[in-house]
Amino acid sequence: MPNDTALLTPATLGGLQLDLTGRRALVTGGGSGIGAAIARALGAHGADVAVHYANSKDGAEAVAGELVGAGRRAIAIGGDLTDPAQASAVVAAAAAHLGGIDIVVNNAGHLVGRATVAEMSDEHWASVLSVNVSSSFYVTRAAVPHLAESAAGRVVLMSSLAGENGGGAGSVAYATAKAAIVGFARGLAKELAADGITVNALAPGFIEDTAFHNTFTPEAAQKNIVAGLPLQRPGTVDDVAGAVLYLASDLSSFVTGQVIDINGGANFR
Numbered sequence: 001m002p003n004d005t006a007l008l009t010p011a012t013l014g015g016l017q018l019d020l021t022g023r024r025a026l027v028t029g030g031g032s033g034i035g036a037a038i039a040r041a042l043g044a045h046g047a048d049v050a051v052h053y054a055n056s057k058d059g060a061e062a063v064a065g066e067l068v069g070a071g072r073r074a075i076a077i078g079g080d081l082t083d084p085a086q087a088s089a090v091v092a093a094a095a096a097h098l099g100g101i102d103i104v105v106n107n108a109g110h111l112v113g114r115a116t117v118a119e120m121s122d123e124h125w126a127s128v129l130s131v132n133v134s135s136s137f138y139v140t141r142a143a144v145p146h147l148a149e150s151a152a153g154r155v156v157l158m159s160s161l162a163g164e165n166g167g168g169a170g171s172v173a174y175a176t177a178k179a180a181i182v183g184f185a186r187g188l189a190k191e192l193a194a195d196g197i198t199v200n201a202l203a204p205g206f207i208e209d210t211a212f213h214n215t216f217t218p219e220a221a222q223k224n225i226v227a228g229l230p231l232q233r234p235g236t237v238d239d240v241a242g243a244v245l246y247l248a249s250d251l252s253s254f255v256t257g258q259v260i261d262i263n264g265g266a267n268f269r
Contacts, residue, residue: 018249021046023152024073024098025248026091028081028139029108031056033210034158036063037237038105038244039074045245047103048073050094054080054108073098081108082130087138091146101146103154103248106136109177111216114170125173132177136184144192153197154248157185161205161263168217178203182259189257198256200247205263208234230265 025042029035031053039051040063049067053060053076060076067074075097079090095101109132115124136157147153162171163178181201189199206213206225213222226234243260246252261269 016251018045018245018251020103020245020249023047023102023248024050024094024100025103025105026050026052026094026098026101026139026143027105027107028052028090028135029054029056030063031058031060031076033212034204034207034237034240035105035107036060037241038107039063040066041238041241041245042103042105042248043067043070043072043074045249046072047248048098050074050090050098050101051076052081052090052094052108053078081135081139084138087135088142091139091142095143095146100149101143102150102152103156104140104143104147105156105158105244105248106139107158108135108139109158111171111174111212114168114216115173116170117172120173128173129177129180132174133180133184136181140188144197147192147197148195151196152250152253153192153195155185155188155192155197155199156244156247157181157199157201159185159201159203159259161203161261161267163203164261164267164269168221185259186257193256198247198252200252200256201259202240202243202247203259203261203263204235204240205229205261205266206234207237207240207262210237225266228266229263233264235262235264 025047027039030039030051051060064074064076079086081087159181160178162175167175185201
């Protein structure tokens with residue numbers, strides 16, 4: 001067989017390529033960590049991006065500035081997504097600036113804090129479910145009319161390994177919330193399929209250099225987690241961003257209602 005790289009071009013592969021040129025994306029929690037990596041990756045592959053933030057204003061504005069400098073349309077938009085009115089306002093602002101929305105990445109979420117069920121307050125329980133589940137619901141609900149007008153509507157939700165294995169000590173509320181995201185993704189995938197909108201979820205495991213683990217997981221525990229992974233390395237924010245690129249692109253046009261595990265082999269479905 002001749003060694004001709006021209007044999008493996010997008011054209012000869014049925015047009016398969018990771019090109020998001022002209023696509024318009026909203027990334028929640030995009031001011032730092034995984035969200036910032038996702039926003040940058042989408043922009044690097046041609047998308048225009050609205051970068052939402054709750055507290056990381058400087059980070060979100062920096063990410064949006066990078067994307068504008070690279071020739072993309074981008075904007076940083078603040079808002080408390082646990083408030084349905086503010087969530088709707090964030091979506092409206094993103095659609096207005098970008099001229100519509102094709103991709104929604106519901107990355108915003110938080111452990112909030114560790115608490116056993118016996119000591120957990122009603123407020124803690126409600127807060128964890130609100131920031132992880134209700135926020136995704138409010139944003140997606142507001143975005144559906146825009147996604148329905150898109151030729152390639154995509155919703156990506158953020159679950160977690162904790163939603164599969166129950167999480168670490170004191171994270172029952174978080175594990176419950178992330179398990180709920182899986183049900184939300186699968187039910188929504190059925191509901192939106194008639195409009196050509198795909199809905200999928202990601203379930204990251206241990207991802208290094210994120211506020212989540214730097215805040216809530218002691219360094220010794222982090223090392224023990226990595227030592228127990230079959231791949232023998234921590235996950236990176238780019239590992240998660242790469243999965244988002246796949247789900248946001250035409251490469252995954254026949255994939256919906258699925259959960260992609262990104263955990264280095266820590267758990268198998």
